[in-house]
Amino acid sequence: MKSRHISLTKHFTGPVKPEYFQTGEADLPAPKDGEIQVRNEWLSVDPYMRGRMTGITTYIGPFEIGAPMEGGAVGRVVKSSAEGFSEGDWVMSMNGWREGWTGPAKAAQKIDADLLPPQAYLGIAGLTGLTAYVGLKRIIDLKEGETLWMSAGAGAVGSAGIQFAKAMGAKVVASAGGQDKCDFCEEIGADAAVDYKAVPDLKKAVKEAAGGGVEAYFENVGGDHLEAALDVLKPFGRIAACGMIARYNDEAPAPGPRNIIQVVGKSLKIEGYIVSNHFDMQRDFIRDLSAWMGAGKVKSRETVHEGIENAPKAFMGLFSGQNTGKMVVKL
Helix, strand or coil, X not given: CEEEEEEECCCCCCCCCHHHEEEEEEEXXXXXXXXXXXXXXXXXXXXXXXXXXXXXXXXXXXXXXXXXCCECEEEEEEEECCCCCCCCCEEEECECCECEEEEEHHHCEECCCCCCCHHHHHCCCCXXXXXXHHHHHHHHCCCCCCEEEECCCXXXXXXXXXXXXXXCCXXXXXXXXXXXXXXXXXXXXXXXXXXXXXXXXXXXXXXHHHCCCEEEEEECCCCHHHHHHHHHEEEEEEEXXXXXXXXXXXXXXXXXXXXXXXXXXXXXXXXXXXXXXHHHHHHHHXXXXXXXXXXXXXXXXXXXXXXXXXXXXXXXXXXXCCCCCEEEEEC
């Protein structure tokens, strides 16, 4: 079986460019004892991958130049030499950015494609959904009746978080770029949505939409959003810092929020987190998600690119807001 893959040509800072990616091809070996061979059918592209392209080790190591990149993927087993895996089984792995792979069966997790569409396991039923769940449940500890500001509300984590927060009994104000994305946020349950590209004063617009302020802020953006949030939050407000996509392509550190003093005066709590440190919540997440989906409170939506050659284009689209819901690549 031949498999095309995407690799980096160099580590870089600044905006992502097409020339930083290249396509290669390899013959996959037959699986040895304890191994499986998988043909990927869906790939995930995610903002956190940008940090792995700089060559700097943070909570995870950088991508290796010239080697197939890694990311979430779902596919089907085509050959198996491992107990418990059969031809045709659907599996999820971190062997994305490639059309197929051969390796240890322990690198894959079987999924039920009859319960949910397979690509949902890369989004709302996968790490994306768990990220939103952890932020709301553990980091913010969102309570029924509270008001949450969800930034990047039309994105993968944001759209999951809007629906989860509503299912938990909260009021949700979302921010997104463009009227169509704001309409989507309201369609999935947001009580109000603010188009940050159209309003002259983001802080004022969110505060008015929230009816005076919010108890919690879910940080996906950074920059002017974080600065506005520090003013919109009520005393003892909480911030779950999941990501700051506005800063990922910076070539030099940007100034911090001018109003950071609000953290002291309002007794605010800010906590960043990485979802892999909270896998102990997986069982609770699946339990609650199943109940919410069964009650019709949660739906998934994807923005789809087709073909392994378009994976870099899909990834770059994340930084210009081209996705509504989860960005995936269909092979």
